[in-house]
Amino acid sequence: MKVTDIKSCYIGPEISPEQFIAEHFFLYLAKGIINGYDGNKKQTIHADEYCLFFKNHLARYNKEKTENEFEKVVIIFDEAFLKKFQEKHRPTVIKFKSERAFLKLDKREWLPNFIQSLVPYYNRSGKIDKAFADIKREELLTILLKNQPELAGIFFDYGIPEKINLEAFMNKNFKFNVSIQRLAYMTGRSLSAFKRDFKEIFNEAPNRWLIQKRLQEAHFLIDKKNKKPTDIYLELGFEDLSHFSYAFKKQFGYAPTALSNK
Incomplete structure (x- = not known):
């Protein structure tokens, strides 16, 4: 063929x-x-x-x-x-x-x-x-x-995902760019139950925790692993480089390029 x-x-x-x-x-x-x-x-x-x-x-x-x-x-x-x-x-x-x-x-x-x-x-x-x-x-x-x-x-399994350990799931999958509704579904929870359980475990709202977790990982990869911002922002769940750079500077007080060029 x-x-x-x-x-x-x-x-x-x-x-x-x-x-x-x-x-x-x-x-x-x-x-x-x-x-x-x-x-x-x-x-x-x-x-x-x-x-x-x-x-x-x-x-x-x-x-x-x-x-x-x-x-x-x-x-x-x-x-x-x-x-x-x-x-x-x-x-x-x-x-x-x-x-x-x-x-x-x-x-x-x-x-x-x-x-x-x-x-x-x-x-x-x-x-x-x-x-x-x-x-x-x-x-x-x-x-x-x-x-x-x-x-x-x-x-032919039409069931929905079963309720799983939320903390382990989030720490493993925080890099994926999906909605909070999808994350709730995958952990076997309604959106309201997901937000409630998340607050109890992480003492933070899901969206804010995700941004901070991704930025901490980005800082580590750039500072310790010599990764370039352009090579990691998509893998960390950011949709575009400008959003990543803006969030990074807001979190740490300097642009990711300043850290990679130090």
């Missing part, structure tokens, strides 16, 4: 731009590189590789072009689709949970064949024709479950 035959497309609803995986999805990378991190492990996906991303996980990933090109196929397995599939096919479900957000898939013959089978369904705008979208999603999910039946325990 020639990857030049494949153009970027999404099948299913759009995925969230947050550093949170709201729905399971399958990725085929035709061109380029993706670097991902889920709080536990870094994962690099190269051209002509396949990966599953599991919902209800924090994840940060960025793309790199190769020869100024980046092409991918993303197929979303949202909950509404999964419930219809389960009702239709009645797959055997054994409870199974993945601690990781990413699962690379082996290069078996069925995966390249499936990707190649998408080519005839591209319309003139370079997208998969909607009339065939659910048919191809159903085909892919059938293939995945045939080869790895244990995935049913992940795909």
Whole structure:
């Protein structure tokens, strides 16, 4: 199969731009590189590789072009689709949970064949024709479950996250840029319960604690690890360099560049 035959497309609803995986999805990378991190492990996906991303996980990933090109196929397995599939096919479900957000898939013959089978369904705008979208999603999910039946325990688990240790979770995941509502959900709490428990544990409001925690980490990385501000602000959950620099100067009284150039 020639990857030049494949153009970027999404099948299913759009995925969230947050550093949170709201729905399971399958990725085929035709061109380029993706670097991902889920709080536990870094994962690099190269051209002509396949990966599953599991919902209800924090994840940060960025793309790199190769020869100024980046092409991918993303197929979303949202909950509404999964419930219809389960009702239709009645797959055997054994409870199974993945601690990781990413699962690379082996290069078996069925995966390249499936990707190649998408080519005839591209319309003139370079997208998969909607009339065939659910048919191809159903085909892919059938293939995945045939080869790895244990995935049913992940795909067809519609429960919400259970209540977990808030202090340990926050100290581990403070670098991810997600909303307080998402953090509350992931710790198995309502927003009001999250804020109440957070105040009791950290004696601080969540947003203020997150900023201070990220800035303390930034100061350490710049001062002790010789990191450049431009290399760390995104990894610490800041959306842009100017916001990071402003917050850093407000906290410490000097710009991060002054610390890195000392």
